[in-house]
Amino acid sequence: MDEREFFGKTLDRAIASRRKSDVWLCTGGRPNGVPPARFEAGCPSLIVCLEGEGEYELNQGGAVARRVLRPCDAIVRSGGSWINVCPRTEYRSLGIQFHAYATRMYVVACRMAGDGQVRPTLPHPHEFYGHAPLAGDGHLVCQALLATGKRAPDAPHRRELLRLLLRNARETLDHRAAVSGAKAASTYRALVQFVEDHYDEPIGRAEAASALRIHPRHVSRLFQRFGDEKFTSFVRRTRVERARELLKEPNLTVSEIGARCGFSSPNFFVRAFREVYGAAPGRYRRRSVR
Numbered sequence: 001m002d003e004r005e006f007f008g009k010t011l012d013r014a015i016a017s018r019r020k021s022d023v024w025l026c027t028g029g030r031p032n033g034v035p036p037a038r039f040e041a042g043c044p045s046l047i048v049c050l051e052g053e054g055e056y057e058l059n060q061g062g063a064v065a066r067r068v069l070r071p072c073d074a075i076v077r078s079g080g081s082w083i084n085v086c087p088r089t090e091y092r093s094l095g096i097q098f099h100a101y102a103t104r105m106y107v108v109a110c111r112m113a114g115d116g117q118v119r120p121t122l123p124h125p126h127e128f129y130g131h132a133p134l135a136g137d138g139h140l141v142c143q144a145l146l147a148t149g150k151r152a153p154d155a156p157h158r159r160e161l162l163r164l165l166l167r168n169a170r171e172t173l174d175h176r177a178a179v180s181g182a183k184a185a186s187t188y189r190a191l192v193q194f195v196e197d198h199y200d201e202p203i204g205r206a207e208a209a210s211a212l213r214i215h216p217r218h219v220s221r222l223f224q225r226f227g228d229e230k231f232t233s234f235v236r237r238t239r240v241e242r243a244r245e246l247l248k249e250p251n252l253t254v255s256e257i258g259a260r261c262g263f264s265s266p267n268f269f270v271r272a273f274r275e276v277y278g279a280a281p282g283r284y285r286r287r288s289v290r
Contacts, residue, residue: 002213003127003128003213004128004173006126006128007094007105007126007128008170010050010094010107011094011166011170012170014048014072014094014166015166015167017072019071020154021072021073021074021154021159021162022069022070022073022074022153022154023073023074023075023076023145023153023154023155023158023159023161023162024067024069024073024074024075024153025060025075025076025077025078025145025146025148025149026058026059026060026075026076026077026078026081026082027059027060027077027078027081027146027149028058028059028060028061028062028081028082029059029080029081029082030059030082031059031062031063031064031082034064034082034084042079042080043079043097043098043099043100044076044077044078044079044097044098044139044146045077045095045096045097045098046074046076046077046094046095046098046142046165046169047069047074047075047077047083047093047094047095048072048073048074048093048094048096048166049070049071049073049074049091049092049093050071050092050093050094050107051071051092052071052089052090052091052092052110053068053069053070053088053089053091054068054069054085054087054091054093054110055068055069055085055086055087055088056068056069056083056084056085056086057083057084057086058075058081058082058083059081059083074162076142076145076146076162076165078146085108085110085120087118087119087120088118089110089118090110090111090118091108091109091110091118092107092108092110093107093108094106094107095107095108096169097197098133098134098138098139098142099133099193100133101133101186101189101190101193102129102130102131102132102133102186102189102190102193103129103130103132103133103134103169103172104127104128104129104193104197105126105127105128105130105169105173106124106126106127107124107125107126107127108120109121109125123198123201123207128173129190129193129194129211129212130172130173130175130190131175131183131187131189131190131212132172132175132186134168134169135168135169135171135172135175136171137168138168138169138171138172141164141165141168142165144161145158145161145162145165184222184225184226185226187212187218187222188222188223188225188226188227190212191212191222191223191231192227192234194211194212195208195234195235196238199235199238199239199242199261199262200239200242200260200261200262201262202262202264203235203262204235205219205220205232208231219231235262236272237276239261239262239263239272240261240272240277241276242261243257243260243261243269243281244273244277244284246260246261247281247285247288248288254266254269254270254281254285255269257269257281258270258281269281
C-alpha cells in the first residue's frame with residue numbers, strides 16, 4: 001500500500017465514523033516566556049486522534065489550556081497558532097497542514113522510549129505531500145470551523161464542519177496536475193515545503209525525493225529550473241534563517257539552537273551561520289541585544 005492509498009483509507013474511516021467527537025480550536029500564538037514548540041506551523045492545520053489518548057497544550061484566549069484527544073477527537077489550528085504535544089501514553093494521530101501550494105498529511109506516533117518516557121517518533125511513520133492546495137471550498141470550511149469559538153467542542157455544527165473538511169482533504173489526494181509544466185512547478189513548491197517542514201531533521205535529496213515519490217536527480221533539476229540555488233544550499237540557508245530567529249530566545253544556548261535546526265555538530269552550525277551573516281551565532285546574538 002503506497003502513502004496515497006494509506007491516507008485515503010485513513011480519511012475514509014474518519015469520515016465514516018459516527019463516534020461523537022470533540023473538536024477543539026487553537027488560534028493563539030506562542031505565549032510569552034514559553035519556548036518554541038516542535039509542532040508550530042504557519043498555515044491552518046488539523047489534528048485527528050487515531051488511537052490512544054493524546055494530550056496537548058493549546059493557547060486559548062491567551063491562556064495555556066490542556067486538552068486530551070481520544071479517537072476521532074480533533075484540533076483545528078489557525079496559521080501561526082501555538083501547540084505543544086505532551087504525550088503520556090502511546091498514541092497515534094493524523095496531521096494535515098493546508099499550505100498555500102501543497103497539502104501535507106502525516107501520522108504522528110508517540111511511543112515508549114527506553115527511558116520510560118513517551119515521545120513522538122521521527123521520522124513520521126507515514127507522510128504524503130500532495131502537489132495541490134486544499135480542494136474545493138476547503139479553506140472556507142476551515143475558516144468556518146475557526147469561527148465557531150462560542151460553540152461547545154461537542155457541538156453538532158462543529159462535527160459536521162470537521163467531516164466536510166476531511167472530505168475536502170480526501171479530494172485533494174486525488175488531484176494530479178494535468179499539464180507537465182504545472183506539475184513540475186507544483187512539485188518544486190512541495191519540495192520547498194518539505195524542507196521548511198523538516199529542516200530540523202537529517203534530510204538530503206534522497207529523503208526529499210522519497211517523500212514526493214520522485215527520483216533524487218529530479219530534485220536537483222527542479223531546483224536548477226525554478227530556484228536560484230542548489231537544493232543543499234537551500235536546506236542550509238533555511239536552517240540558518242530559522243536559527244537566527246531562535247537566537248532571540250535567551251534560554252536556548254547556541255549549541256541547542258544548532259541541534260534544533262538540524263546541524264549535525266556545533267562547529268558546522270557556526271561555520272554555516274558565519275557564511276550567511278558574517279559573524280558567529282554567539283557574536284551575532286550579542287550584537288542584536290545591544
